[in-house]
Amino acid sequence: MPQPLDSVRGFAVTFRQLFKKPITQQYPEYKRPVYPRFRGRHRLHRHENGLEKCVGCSLCAAACPADCIRVVAAENTPDNRVSAGERYARIYEINMSRCIFCGYCELACPFDAITLGNEYEISEYSRDDLIYTKDMLLAEPIKRVPVADPDLYDTPIPYYKAHS
Amino acid sequence: MTEPWWISLIKAAVIVNLVMVAFAYTTWLERKLLGRMQNRYGPNRAGPYGLLQPIADLIKLVRKESFFPIAARDRLYIIAPIISMFTALLAFAVIPFGAGWKIWHYHVDGEIANVSIALILVFALGSLGIYGAIIGGWASESKYSLLGAMRTCAQLVSYEVSLALSVLGVVFMGQSLSLVDIVNKQGATIWFFVPQLAGMLVFFFAVIAETSRPPFDLPEADTELVAGYHTEYSGMRWGLFQTAEYVNMITLSALAVTLFFAGWHGPYAPLGPLWFVLKVFVLVSIFIWIRASVPRLRYDQLMRFGWKVLLPVATLNAVITALLVVWI
Numbered sequence: 001m002p003q004p005l006d007s008v009r010g011f012a013v014t015f016r017q018l019f020k021k022p023i024t025q026q027y028p029e030y031k032r033p034v035y036p037r038f039r040g041r042h043r044l045h046r047h048e049n050g051l052e053k054c055v056g057c058s059l060c061a062a063a064c065p066a067d068c069i070r071v072v073a074a075e076n077t078p079d080n081r082v083s084a085g086e087r088y089a090r091i092y093e094i095n096m097s098r099c100i101f102c103g104y105c106e107l108a109c110p111f112d113a114i115t116l117g118n119e120y121e122i123s124e125y126s127r128d129d130l131i132y133t134k135d136m137l138l139a140e141p142i143k144r145v146p147v148a149d150p151d152l153y154d155t156p157i158p159y160y161k162a163h164s
Numbered sequence: 165m166t167e168p169w170w171i172s173l174i175k176a177a178v179i180v181n182l183v184m185v186a187f188a189y190t191t192w193l194e195r196k197l198l199g200r201m202q203n204r205y206g207p208n209r210a211g212p213y214g215l216l217q218p219i220a221d222l223i224k225l226v227r228k229e230s231f232f233p234i235a236a237r238d239r240l241y242i243i244a245p246i247i248s249m250f251t252a253l254l255a256f257a258v259i260p261f262g263a264g265w266k267i268w269h270y271h272v273d274g275e276i277a278n279v280s281i282a283l284i285l286v287f288a289l290g291s292l293g294i295y296g297a298i299i300g301g302w303a304s305e306s307k308y309s310l311l312g313a314m315r316t317c318a319q320l321v322s323y324e325v326s327l328a329l330s331v332l333g334v335v336f337m338g339q340s341l342s343l344v345d346i347v348n349k350q351g352a353t354i355w356f357f358v359p360q361l362a363g364m365l366v367f368f369f370a371v372i373a374e375t376s377r378p379p380f381d382l383p384e385a386d387t388e389l390v391a392g393y394h395t396e397y398s399g400m401r402w403g404l405f406q407t408a409e410y411v412n413m414i415t416l417s418a419l420a421v422t423l424f425f426a427g428w429h430g431p432y433a434p435l436g437p438l439w440f441v442l443k444v445f446v447l448v449s450i451f452i453w454i455r456a457s458v459p460r461l462r463y464d465q466l467m468r469f470g471w472k473v474l475l476p477v478a479t480l481n482a483v484i485t486a487l488l489v490v491w492i
Binding site: 007010011013014015017018020022023024026 | 197201203204205453456458
């Protein structure tokens with residue numbers, strides 16, 4: 001049953017919107033604070049004494065559904081001690097163009113060596129630049145994205161995230 | 165008094181460029197208005213208020229690869245968008261936009277060509293424009309294009325009947341097929357949308373369908389179908405089809421203004437072309453408003469509306485007007 005009156009009412013609705021302020025958030029000028037548990041760019045962590053937490057066990061690579069992590073381990077020697085365990089990651093690469101930011105790597109990691117940070121502005125002009133090496137992942141990330149106050153949310157921050 | 169041919173030539177060049185600029189800023193206006201009606205900003209990055217957006221779009225389209233399907237009929241494939249564009253632009257030639265001026269010692273008409281059967285010319289050009297869609301869809305040698313072209317043609321041919329019938333009442337009242345005479349008659353008596361309200365409404369709906377604007381945009385139906393007859397077109401060739409659609413919208417709005425709203429005549433001030441531009445602007449805005457408000461029709465609803473509602477109303481309107489004109 002056609003209802004012409006309702007159609008006319010629809011026109012009034014769209015016309016009224018003309019005088020309202022748009023609700024769009026203008027992104028590069030205004031960055032909406034991300035959720036505290038937002039999964040962004042990875043980073044690798046060190047112990048307080050400077051040794052890497054990563055022991056090169058490749059559990060993250062095994063857990064990765066996108067198969068974007070490559071770990072090549074090597075033995076620690078007394079004169080070249082890199083990590084706290086027996087072995088360390090000689091090569092640790094994440095292909096960011098394949099990563100789906102599921103966070104399984106940080107769940108799989110037995111030493112909380114890898115976590116996902118909050119940075120999401122990681123686009124590059126070249127695919128090669130998106131393969132992050134160990135040095136890049138170990139470096140202190142540049143904070144570009146505001147993070148919302150964790151107290152605003154009642155979901156707990158997991159231990160491995162709060163203490164890494 | 166007639167004008168020398170070179171004045172017509174200059175006028176034609178000026179008007180074509182003005183129409184193209186109007187087209188460019190119609191796309192801007194559409195995106196802006198649509199955005200605001202949906203609580204968005206619309207384009208606001210290129211230039212102040214996004215005013216350079218049409219130019220950015222043009223540069224993008226020109227620099228894009230004009231994809232050419234290997235199986236396409238080459239000449240026809242290239243000609244199709246040109247036909248669409250050409251007919252769309254040409255129709256503007258007979259639309260009067262002013263009273264005519266005396267510049268130095270030349271008389272300049274308020275239209276490019278004063279054709280005595282201008283109305284028939286406009287509809288003839290509109291019908292020819294459909295060939296752009298048919299040829300484009302057929303020459304692409306693709307199922308989607310061919311089906312899209314058939315869909316488009318069925319719609320355009322159906323609504324053309326109502327479009328032509330709806331203006332019969334105006335022709336009876338104006339007692340001329342010349343748009344100049346019709347405008348002058350309205351200036352002298354009454355704007356024809358008052359006695360021809362039914363005709364105007366039918367004309368308006370038919371124009372929306374003819375220019376395949378929402379809610380009658382079945383030829384394109386961006387959200388639910390593959391594009392239609394221009395599926396295999398990209399770059400500026402696709403841009404030409406799109407331009408033709410918008411220029412058609414402007415031309416038919418201008419025709420509506422001419423037929424029903426007394427063209428360049430206006431109350432209070434004899435502004436001439438300014439009144440004309442203002443009226444076309446309002447009509448185009450109404451088109452955009454309709455796009456923002458009404459969901460797309462189903463194909464059977466579209467056909468039913470065209471043949472069972474618009475056509476009888478247009479016919480009745482024409483018959484009644486004819487009887488009234490004869491008796492009164």
